[in-house]
Amino acid sequence: MQQTCWKGVIAFKDEFIGLMKGMNSYKQGGQDLEHYLSMWSGMPIVLNRSGMEYAGFVESPFVAMLGAIQPGILSGLTDGGKVANGFLFRLLFGFAEDIKIPLPSKEIPDEAHYQNYRQAIHRLYNLPTSPDRQPTILRMDQDAFKAYAAHKTHVEQEIINATDDEDTQSLYGKMVDYVLRIAAILELLEFVGNGDDGFFKNLSHADIAKHRISLASINRAIEVMDYFTRNSLKILLRTESPIAALPKRQQALYEKFPLSITSGAAKEIGEKLGMSESTVKRLLYNSKLFKAQSDGSYRKLFN
Secondary structure, eight states, X not given: OOOOOTTOOOOOOSOHHHHHHTTTOSSTTOOHHHHHHHHHTTOOEEEOOXXXXXXXXXXXXXXXXXXXXXXXXXXXXXXXXTTTTSSGGGSOOOOOOSOOOOOOOXXXXXXXXXXXXXXXXXXXXXXXXXXXXXXXXXXXOHHHHHHHHHHHHHIIIIIITTOOOHHHHHHHHHHHHHHHHHHHHHHHHHHHXXXXXXXXXXXXXXXXXXXXXXXXXXXXXXXXXXXXXXXXXXXXXXXXXXXXXXXXXXXXXXXXXXXXXXXXXXXXXXXXXXXXXXXXXXXXXXXXXXXXXXXXXXXXXXX
């Protein structure tokens, strides 16, 4: 008996960090995390657990994860060896700095933007598939291939080979691969954004298979991945250093403190930087950053 769900399924988790921490939690030596690592590469998955009437087999798996996480608990993403096995570098981080709540605006969003987005999703969803339901391979045109090859060579020779840090090597290796995936998405978005409904109604799978990823899509994908790479480096630094995990203003305050400081002196420095007494105290009481001493002062653990 074979059951398929060609268009996919959605599993909703209220907290993204809960999904991460739940991997391999149901049994000793579980393989959930290993399956996710394999799925990123598109490797087939076989499930043949006791109690299953039929073995499960997914020939071409694809999983997309989307979630939000508070900066203060980013370190939870490194639990269970998720850095060492490269899982962390399979995630793409959008990381905003110094977000301020804007003043109320009387402007009303243009409804056309919503309609254009809805149309793009509808057209993507209904693109013709191969008769045997195998994945469709999008190839690059000659200029796009040359640009990607040059980018890949630069990253491998000038960045990966130039460092002995294994985390950096793993990160940039994944980001190079992601360029192709992002380029394919951008190309398809460009494709469905042009043409009328009549064009897409008569579109065949052969038409899709003949389409080529353009140089413009590759260049845009490289720009997109530069952004995600910078964020991943920032996340990696935050998971390694408690200081890097602090907001920028608190980082500046910590750097202003001498090796040993009293709460009164810390308050004075904080006032000069425009920070409240409560913020200064929270920083001083952080046992990951300071050690309370017998004379009532606080000693920095990082200098």
